[in-house]
Amino acid sequence: MLLTKDAFGKDFMWGVSTAAYQIEGAHNQGGKGLSIWDIFVKKKNKIFQNQHGDTTCDFYNRYTQDLYLMYSLNIRNYRFSISWSRILPDGTGEINEEGIDFYNRLIDISLELGITPWVTLYHWDLPGALEGKGGWVNRDIREWFGNYVSICVAHFGDRVTNWMILNEPLVFSAAGYFLGVHAPGRKGLNNFLAAAHHAALAQAHGARVIKSMQTDSNVGTTFSCSHIEPFTMKEKDILAAKRADALLNRLFLEPLLGLGYPTKDIKILNRIEKYMKQNDENDLVFNMDFIGIQNYTREVIRYATFVPFLQAKIVSAKERKVEMTSMNWEIYPESMYHMLRKYNAYPNIPPLIITENGAAFPDVVESNQVDDRKRIKYLQDTIVQVSRAKQEGVKVNGYFVWTFLDNFEWAEGYHPRFGLVYVDFQTQNRIVKSSGHWYANFLK
Numbered sequence: 001m002l003l004t005k006d007a008f009g010k011d012f013m014w015g016v017s018t019a020a021y022q023i024e025g026a027h028n029q030g031g032k033g034l035s036i037w038d039i040f041v042k043k044k045n046k047i048f049q050n051q052h053g054d055t056t057c058d059f060y061n062r063y064t065q066d067l068y069l070m071y072s073l074n075i076r077n078y079r080f081s082i083s084w085s086r087i088l089p090d091g092t093g094e095i096n097e098e099g100i101d102f103y104n105r106l107i108d109i110s111l112e113l114g115i116t117p118w119v120t121l122y123h124w125d126l127p128g129a130l131e132g133k134g135g136w137v138n139r140d141i142r143e144w145f146g147n148y149v150s151i152c153v154a155h156f157g158d159r160v161t162n163w164m165i166l167n168e169p170l171v172f173s174a175a176g177y178f179l180g181v182h183a184p185g186r187k188g189l190n191n192f193l194a195a196a197h198h199a200a201l202a203q204a205h206g207a208r209v210i211k212s213m214q215t216d217s218n219v220g221t222t223f224s225c226s227h228i229e230p231f232t233m234k235e236k237d238i239l240a241a242k243r244a245d246a247l248l249n250r251l252f253l254e255p256l257l258g259l260g261y262p263t264k265d266i267k268i269l270n271r272i273e274k275y276m277k278q279n280d281e282n283d284l285v286f287n288m289d290f291i292g293i294q295n296y297t298r299e300v301i302r303y304a305t306f307v308p309f310l311q312a313k314i315v316s317a318k319e320r321k322v323e324m325t326s327m328n329w330e331i332y333p334e335s336m337y338h339m340l341r342k343y344n345a346y347p348n349i350p351p352l353i354i355t356e357n358g359a360a361f362p363d364v365v366e367s368n369q370v371d372d373r374k375r376i377k378y379l380q381d382t383i384v385q386v387s388r389a390k391q392e393g394v395k396v397n398g399y400f401v402w403t404f405l406d407n408f409e410w411a412e413g414y415h416p417r418f419g420l421v422y423v424d425f426q427t428q429n430r431i432v433k434s435s436g437h438w439y440a441n442f443l444k
């Protein structure tokens with residue numbers, strides 16, 4: 001099926017997403033404090049080939065050209081994140097005026113070009129000074145975060161109305177505080193449960209802070225999600241898949257909607273109670289204006305005795321011998337359709353916006369061109385699935401491609417390229433890939 005954007009109606013928002021640590025570079029310029037990612041990447045063997053984001057796309061110095069490039073590709077919605085430690089080098093206390101100026105210019109130029117800013121307040125780069133006080137494991141983070149959010153609204157709220165509170169709280173609490181594979185590299189169930197609960201509290205608190213300061217704000221938050229299927233129809237696998245679904249797809253959404261944590265399906269979550277105080281259950285609830293969903297693939301799950309707490313494991317795309325991206329994720333665009341249907345089925349769910357979707361492939365530059373047909377097909381096929389869900393009545397209002405520029409892909413370093421625009425990290429030269437031209441044409 002060949003789709004045009006008209007099929008989605010004129011109010012549907014099309015855009016691209018990025019994140020501060022992945023593109024800005026200038027990690028110690030402009031008065032910025034170090035974030036947990038600036039610190040984590042310097043530890044040995046945490047990141048592919050010990051790479052880091054000190055410079056990455058140098059967006060901090062090149063944002064004007066990059067915004068013009070975005071404009072030339074007909075992109076009119078731009079989701080980016082603010083680096084907390086650029087605004088507050090110590091996480092709290094003194095404001096760094098140079099950081100405020102940077103985001104002011106970024107917002108102003110976007111608006112001059114007719115590009116609407118969509119601001120993520122937290123995309124994983126916690127100020128290192130706050131990690132020194134326990135980071136997300138310390139309950140005070142709710143107030144630290146609320147203070148930072150209020151500073152952002154006070155400085156940018158005259159021009160920004162679209163806010164996303166957190167980027168994928170499950171990923172930063174699980175990868176950063178349970179598995180130790182992302183910053184700050186902490187491990188263990190207690191760290192994870194505390195971090196998860198405090199992230200859920202901060203999420204609702206941050207949204208309340210914005211609403212109290214800006215009546216016309218459009219506030220959401222974003223969740224990673226994957227369609228889950230059991231490996232076989234054996235009861236053990238079906239139950240394992242259910243537990244994985246509760247963890248990967250429901251842990252942060254359900255308390256926000258007032259349904260509490262999905263403890264029935266993962267018993268271990270009962271231990272979160274240790275961190276709950278009076279009123280927390282109510283404080284976790286907030287009526288967002290939209291929910292951002294970020295979907296890349298599906299997961300196939302089987303029962304596994306030896307996996308602690310969950311007794312479930314992912315059957316990798318490699319093992320299943322299915323087609324994969326450079327992240328070793330199965331190419332499975334229907335996952336988007338299933339997730340839209342699943343989230344839309346919750347009573348009182350606000351409209352959904354796809355705040356991230358995309359694919360990494362081994363791009364090759366030939367005669368100054370990158371002919372990334374696989375990415376075009378992936379994006380087209382996913383957009384067809386979005387349209388299918390929309391036609392069946394799912395309230396979905398937007399789609400943002402992950403991502404604009406090839407960038408620093410966290411623990412994977414620079415080898416997975418997700419961009420519509422190719423970046424040569426030696427020269428900082430940009431080449432619009434075929435997918436970038438395709439998107440520009442689709443958006444025309």
Ligand code: BGC
Nearest residue numbers: 019167168171224294402409
């Ligand atoms: C994150 C991005 C990341 C992308 C691809 C999402 O989990 O929000 O920062 O680059 O997926 O892995």
